[in-house]
Structures are given as structure tokens and as C-alpha cells.
Amino acid sequence: MNVTEISQLIDTLIFEHTGKHLDDVQKAVIEGTLHGQTYEEIGQKCHRSETHVRGVGYQLWKLLSEALGEDIKKSNFRSNLERVYTKSSQIVEINQNFNFCSQTFNEINKNNQSNNKPHQNSLLFHNLTLAPKITDFYNRETELTTLSNWIFNQNTPLISVLGLFGIGKTTLVKRFVDLNLQPFEVIIWKTLKFPKSLDLLLDNLLKVCQQEPKESTDDKIRQLLDTLITQKCLIILDDVQNIFIPGEFSGQYKSEYQDYKNFFKLITEIQHQSHFILISQEQCSEMHCLDEERYPVKCLELSGIENLDLLRNKNLKDEDTWLKLVTLYEGNTIYLKDIAGLIKDVYNGHVSEFLAEDNLLITTNIKYHFRQIINRLSSPEKELILKFSKFGHAVTKEQLRQDIELSSTDFINSLQSLQKRYLVTKSLNEDKIVFNLSPVFKEYVRNFCQM
DSSP: OOHHHHHHHHHHHHHHHHSOOOOHHHHHHHHHHHTTOOHHHHHHHHTOOHHHHHHHHHHHHHHHHHHHTSOOOTTTHHHHHHHHHHHOOOOOOOOTTOOOOHHHHHHHHHHHHHHHHHHHHHTOEEEOTTSOOOOOOOSOHHHHHHHHIIIIISOOSEEEEEOSTTSSHHHHHHHHHHHOOTTOSEEEEEEOSSOOOHHHHHHHHHHHTTOOOOSSHHHHHHHHHHHHHHSOEEEEEEOGGGGBOTTSSTTOBOGGGHHHHHHHHHHHHSOOSOEEEEEESSOOGGGOOSOTTTSOEEEEEOOOOOOGGGGTTSOOBOGGGHHHHHHHTTTOHHHHHHHHHHHHHHSTTBHHHHHHTOOOOOOHHHHHHHHHHHHHSOHHHHHHHHHHTTOSSOBOHHHHHTTOOOOHHHHHHHHHHHHHTTSEEEEEETTEEEEEEOHHHHHHHHHHOOO
């Protein structure tokens, strides 16, 4: 068996076992090991750190051990693989591409799983008790593909999924998790709706992995980093905006949660094979970067979707008017759920009658969510949204600056912060950069804001 044949055999085994083909680093580990190279030498060849390559190798040998029922290590994997191959008497075809009958591997796997089952189960730590149950998923296939590419092809350690409440951030991430349980040994979903200190969060994460947390926070971080290196983990933190200070510009950490800032930064600096997904209504510096080559962070910003399925099963009538309703309420699932209920109760489900009122109505539930947002704004931001509410169209910076009692610094910082909260959007209109407040939020500010 030559290097190509062994690589193709392993790719087939791994695909049968996990449903995923070998990535470039795994292929480099196989080729380098067959040529007697160290992890350091393999890392230099594929431009990865020794620690990262060692973690990939550890995971690869473990997967092969599970697939073959053999104790596969870097030192013995070729001899063991050739022995298993020789023992198999059910190979139906060998050609220059080294193709194998899937049935052969299925039977090998079936026998191995009966011998290896307790060991395999002990390696899986999936804690999704705090993850929401997804009943409806609408038109986010492109975003799912993006997440898959960032995680499985680019090995991005820190990903943020951002957008206004009700836009579908949590639903998207949970859908991704539901579709990709198998590749991860560790999956943990935590919410920061009522945030804990980083120390307590680390305790929780380590206990899910059946590890006894050490005394100091630094030691707990080292424990977790070892896990991120040796096991493929996916850790989701939802409602991250709750560790930021209300009443200040967006993304400013509360004093008791400053450790999170350093922790997120560390996740991007240490070479490992795992991934964190942060879900938030606000963006901070750790969630976005301009130089992705030097700072491996990806940011997925969600906007509303124009999909009539958002209104299916809501007992509404006049389907030809549904798209107008979806557009009016910015494709936001929470807005549309509330409005659909109101149309059903008051207009007997007739969307056309509701739209004939020519009024962007704000429900009690939407008002509640907007009050929470207002409470998080800084004073300069509040002043700026009042100015925005006086315009019925997108405006330039110069138009916003007129007759507003804000310093130049507060004005610019407020404009940036409102964009990081996904309340203000920027666009190009006749070669001019213009800004606009979310239409539904603007209607709320006009009618209910007294600041």
C-alpha cells in the first residue's frame, strides 16, 4: 500500500464513520506520519502550529481506533491499517483509485462498535438542555452553508452571530447544531440571559466534560484549553449582550465580566481544533475584525428575510398581500408573530384590511422588547434616535448633525454604536452614504419614547 492508497482508505473509513471527508490538515498528518515526520515538521509544511497538528492527529487516531476496533497511534497506524486490510476478505474491487465496497466497512464498523461501544460513548459530551427546540426554520440555507464552511473548512475558532432580537440568530445556530451533532465530541449550549462569572462558567463547562475543576481561574482555563486541543468541541454562548454595560455605547463589558474579554481573545490566539459561537444583539471588538488573516474571527450579521412561510399556519387570509406585510415588519419573526395574532383577533385574519389602515402598528409585546433596548442605550444614542425619528427617509451625517446638541465625538460614537446594535443601517444613495433607523423601531420612538 502506498501513501495515496492509505490516504484514500482512511478517507473512506472516516467518511463511513462520521459522514465527513478528511480535511487538508488531516491529510498532511497522514502523509507526514507515513514519511516519519514529527508533528513540528508536519506543522511547518502545512503552516500550522505543532500544538494544532498534534490535536488534529490525536483526534484522527481516535476516530480510526473507533472505526477499526484497534488501538491506533501515530507509531503504529500504518501496520495496524495494513493488517486490518489484509484480514478483510470481502473486498470486491481494487483498482488504481483503491475503491472499496461500502458493505465491507459497514460490517467492520458493526463488529468494532459492539466491542468499542462503552469507550465511544464515554467520549461524547453533548449538553443541549438549555438550547431551544426548533419547530420552524425559514430560508437560511446560505447562512448554514457559511457556518459550515467557517467551521469545517476554515477551522475558525470564534464566530459571532449578530442581529436585532427576533431576527433568527438562535434559531439559525440551533439548526446548525441539529444538523452537525456527529462531528463534535463536545457540544455545550449556555445562555448568558442571567450571566455568571467566567469562573463559574468554566466550572460548568468542565463538569459537562466530566472533569473536576481546579482551584484558580487560570488553571481552569488551562484545563479547558487542553480539552479544546485534544477534542473537537463546539461551545455556544447565547445572549452575550447581557455581559455588556447598559447605558453606555455598545459592547462595553461590565466590570465583573472583564475576564470574558480576555478569554475570548485567548480562544483566537491558541491553536486548537474547537469552536465558540457567540450569539448577541450587540457587537464588541472581539466579535468582529478587519484583518481576518491575523485575527481568526468571523462575524455573521443577520437581517430579516422575505419569506411567506413566516406567515404560514397563522390562519391569515389574502395571501397576495402577505409579502407586503412581511416587508413592512422587516422580516422579523417576533414582529410578524405578534402582528399575525392581532390580525387574526381584530381583522378576522384579513391582512388586506389591516394594511388598508396604513398604520405601522406596534404591539404590546414589541413595545416590551423595544423598552429593553432603550434601557441599554447611552444618553447620546437616545438623543440621536430622536433626531432620526423626525425623518421619514434615510439621511446623511450632515443632515443628522444639524441642530443636535452633541459633541462631534459623541455624535460619531453614537452613530457607530447604533449600527453595532443593528438599529441603524448604512447604505449608498446617489453616491452619498446615508443612514436610516429601523422603520419599526422608528415608529416606536415617534409614538412611545419620552426621553
